Amino acid sequence: MKQEMMRTSMSLLFGAAVISYVVGGGVTLALGQEASHYLTGFLLTGLATTVAIGLVYLRVLKPLYSAREIISANGESLSPSDFSKSALNGDKVIGPFIEKMGGIMLKFVAVIGNVSEIIEKNSVSLAETSHKVDHLNKSIEVLALKSREIAASSDAIAATTAQVSSNAANAAQFAIKARGDSVAGQASLREAIEEMRHMSTRTEETSQLIAKLHESSTQIQEITQVIEGIAGQINLLALNAAIEAARAGEHGRGFAVVADEVRKLAEKTAKATGEIGGKIGEIQNETEHAVDTMHSLVEDVNRGVGRVEHVGEQLGDILHHSSDLESQMNAIAEGAEKNHAEVGQISESLRLVREQLDSFETQMKSVSEQAMALSDLGEGMHESLIDLNLDTVHNRMYKIASQGAAEIRKALEESVRTGKIRQDDLFDRHYQPIPNTNPQKFSSRFDQLTDQVLPSIQEKILEQNPDIVFAAATDDQGYIPTHNKKFAKPLTGNYQNDLAGNRTKRVFNDRTGARCGSHTKRMLLQTYKRDTGEVMHDLSVPITVNGRHWGGLRMGYKAE
Template structure:
């Protein structure tokens, strides 16, 4: 069986088995050697060391007995204490001797032991005789016996014990030498076997390691090539039957997965391109639809504004004509009043000037008839003015409806932009501007509606006043007819004529007053018409601005995202001051660059870039601009500086929202900065530019 087909665990088991066999063999030999050494030590200790101790104890106690006897002889007296000590020593000797005899004795040792066994009782008996003689106070015999036979017996017994001790030392040394040689042999054998086991284990380990590391390195190199993107690399070892073969097969699966991933990435890239094309097509379609809807709205608003301007012009013309007619009526009524007063003054001379009175009355009738005709004509014109005002009201309602529809379309555009995600954020910003313009249009139409209401009220008042004038003039005609009839009967009706003349004078005065009211109403109507004309002009300008903004918005939607611009530099924004104008253009360019980045989906990075723009570029620009104003004693420096501070304060909330991760914060901050920057340059910086040009600084 090939080694490559053995599992790694089997190979490691073989290595482990060989090492275990070597280890067991080494342990067995070591244990055998240690057992032999242990037996030698046991023999040395039990049979030699213990015996040496026992023999030494017997020897010491024999000397103790000898010393005690000699002391008593030296004292020439029997001492019971010493005798008791001698008895104790004798007891120890007997005890140790009995214990010694229980051990295994070597042949030479047994010979010496037999000699000691025979000599020990003989010595102890002779010693007792000496003690008895001392007890009997026979010192001479005791001394003679102690220094004679007893001494010889003692010396013989001591020699045998010494010989036995020397024998024990010799045998112990022999046992030690045998154990030492045996241990050395066992150690050498263990070292040889251990070395052989180590060499065999190392060889097996080297072979097994080579059978593992080689394929592993091959698989590793293959994986490195796959990681580097070389998907054509061959996977080695797939034919192996071990774990490395399984690893190679797994790497092959990994390679196939990478190939599939690469294919999927290519497919995803193609899908991404198709999706981008579809998105652009959808955005263009949406732009076309929006252009069609909003274009109609703008066209309607523009048409309505034009019609409103024409109607306001017609109202102004009608009001002027009404004022002129009212002036004519006033002049005629004043003339009639003067004539009636003349008639009243001549009543006393009525009899002599009847003919003149008849003429004046006839002329008064003619004037009254003319006044009635003029009043009727004025009434017709005022009613036409009222109808025009009503038509203007209808147009205003139409404009209001159009503003509502524009607002609705802006809302729909905002929704579509939200669906488009980050790509529609620019769309949402412009849609918000469209919504803002629609709101301004609604406010303008409300203002126009209020002005039209005032015009309608003025025209209604004028109609009522002219109706009163007509009635008064009609009464004047009746009165003049009565005067003519009364002339024929002047003699009998002088008092009646005077009364009628007074009524005619009062009527003409009332006509004059009413005509003045009509003239004032006509002037008010003219002023209202001027206001309507101004509002219509503003509405027309707003519609044109809306048209331009919608056009810019649609151009951005139809263009590639890299061409999107939030701010467009216009020559009207030039102040004529090189440094400040350059700063303004740089800020516009940076805002547009960051806006493109946001439109491409990098909202967080674009928001952070806008924060940096505000905190560095804009603040430095504000500082330099304020230094220019301070050097040139600009009278509105504090107000201009307050605008700068207000902007920076309001920008803090936008910056906090961006830093908190609000997904809509970046778009809101772009809208705020773009709107503020454009308005500030046009208004505040425009005033500064005019001042500097007047001082010939620019």
């Protein structure tokens, strides 16, 4: 560029001189004196402009180009003394200015280097902060969930306590009513006992009267038997008198009539006394049965009195227990009411705690979003620093990733060109679950090809750069069809072992994994903290196939 500018300037100077001489003379001959005067002025103005351009080149542009060559040649080992070398040496006009600007540029480069370090440290701090915030968010979510569960349980307890209080109050009312009923029942039982005792007394008296009646009927029966005997004797005497009257003849006729009447009277008397005896016998049987019944009734009444008295005692116990139950129910109701108030306070406290947790969760989400925004800002600054070509870890990794992505692009494009795979298949995103894999793995229409072409590129990156933990191509959906060999160990069936040891043919749709293949920036540098405590950098560059964005190459390396 410098030589081209020099040649251009010298050509202009030489050409201007020749034109001035030739054209000036020719025009003077052809146009006359006046026209020649104007044309000469025009040519002299052009000559002056050309000379000025040459001076600007010699005094300004040439030193600046020399300064640029010095910067390009020395890179980060540049020092202020380098700007006094070569073409700048002896240039008393622009040299000091360039040397001064070189010093400022060196300071600027140093500041940029410090800024890069600060961004690096901030990225690590933000990764740790985000990791802690994520864990804290999870803890807060668990606490919020537990507080909601406790609040729900507290509300249920409050409702149950209120129900218990209501039931206890109702039970106390029932106890009061039972006590009143017991008192009334005892009074009724006492009246019943008195009535039964009075009935027992009257029954006993009646039994005694019937017993006396039985004795009297026995005596009457004895008397009727005597009368019956007398009637029999009278009948016998009447029969004898009739016989004697018959013997006496006419003189005994009147005596015979009397004797016959006496006999008839004796028969009637015997018949009447027989009937009386029968009735008295029946009366005796009935009175005996009545006496037995009365005795049995008295015994039943006495037993009933005993039972009623026992019921009265039980009612007394019920009355006593009802009083105790009333006191206890009142105490339970008071306790339940107090518990209800205390549970209400607990529920209110839990509500406030839940609100605080919700607010804290919102704030933590805001902090997380702000941390993500700062992280995005840092990512953008890392991308901007690429142009400065600083000698940093990230720039070195970017160059490695760019080279790897270019090789993958060429390999995929060559596969499409030679017909090993159709481009539509390469961009197909209908993944098929691989059976009996946990974590779930997927096959695709292009993973067989990547298993053939990617290992030579990816494994070479790891072999040549021991600091790089992994280097794997991912499509724009976070699917890694072919991972590094050390992350493609045989499946064991143990979830934890396979989760870390076999990461190939899996979809990584977390924030870091999803962005690695979906972005189209020149470089995306993400910093995150593993659950193991290590802070990792994840640098990714886009991969295109025939001008179409396919995914990206992501590389992971530990933060220093």
